Amino acid sequence: MRWRDLKDESCSMARTLSVIGDRWTLMILRDCFVGLRRFEQFEASLGITRHVLADRLKKLVDEGVLKKAPYREGPVREEYRLTERGFDLYPVMLSIVQWGDQHMADERGAPVVRRHANCGHIVHGKMICADCGEDLDPRDMSVEIGPGFAPAKENQAR
């Protein structure tokens, strides 16, 4: 299967990865969440090639994750800002960062931490079931076909 065909899979994982599952895309989004907005800021921060950066930014704009906004007249300069759809990726970011803090940090601890304005504590996000409030363990889940399931191809055709 080609990568671009993932968008058409009957799987939200595959569909999401068709948007953000790229080597550099999540790194660009990390920078967006830290407040970077301009082409050259991303370039300097990531050491990505300009070519790939331009391509990924375009894709993120096409997918509605970022939006372009001119910040200067004259020689039009655009900046890239997260849309609501982009902000909704925060749990993805945070869970990735937390896995890294837990499993990839040295004995000194996390390289970067986030402080929560509400409680003043260093943030430890945790995933709970919105219904019962329990911590989620993959071993407690059973997978079922959902309402939007399409049985491989047939239903576009006829």
Added chain:
Amino acid sequence: MRWRDLKDESCSMARTLSVIGDRWTLMILRDCFVGLRRFEQFEASLGITRHVLADRLKKLVDEGVLKKAPYREGPVREEYRLTERGFDLYPVMLSIVQWGDQHMADERGAPVVRRHANCGHIVHGKMICADCGEDLDPRDMSVEIGPGFAPAKENQAR
């Protein structure tokens, strides 16, 4: 910057992505969470080339996310199973899937759902602050240097 250098960045996001930030790796892990374990199962499920699959499985084993276990004597057949480190990626999976359910599904809804054994409900995971219990909003976070921060290169050298 080359992709493989991400492991050395002082950022948990970059470090984690050096393990799972590959086009196919998260798709392989999705299959692991659904219970697939063998080379040919992954191949059939993903339509990935055998070459890339072999490479990604090896990397995941090297990183301690999967472990190989022989399931037959004679012609040794190995299967790949999640380690604890692998199971810890569940929040990452779930948050990615939920973004897809929310933003990439058609009007009929999610293609696949998960039921929670504890409460019997369809699972809607949510990220809360482990300290104050509030929902996490990126706009309530401030980023700070953590204990494991390394100021770009110098501290390996001397």
Added chain:
DNA sequence: CAGATAAGTTCTAAAAAGGAACTTAACAAC
């Protein structure tokens, strides 16, 4: 008018991925 800036684009070489066939090692069936 000579830079400097910002955001790209173009070009070539190197690396990675796709696709199909080949390998290995044991068992099973004829």
Added chain:
DNA sequence: GTTGTTAAGTTCCTTTTTAGAACTTATCTG
């Protein structure tokens, strides 16, 4: 005891993507 099958890879060759560096375009600054 040759033929076939299964599982997990490798090999080989082609097509796509990336890396890296230079070039372009359209202003603003001194």
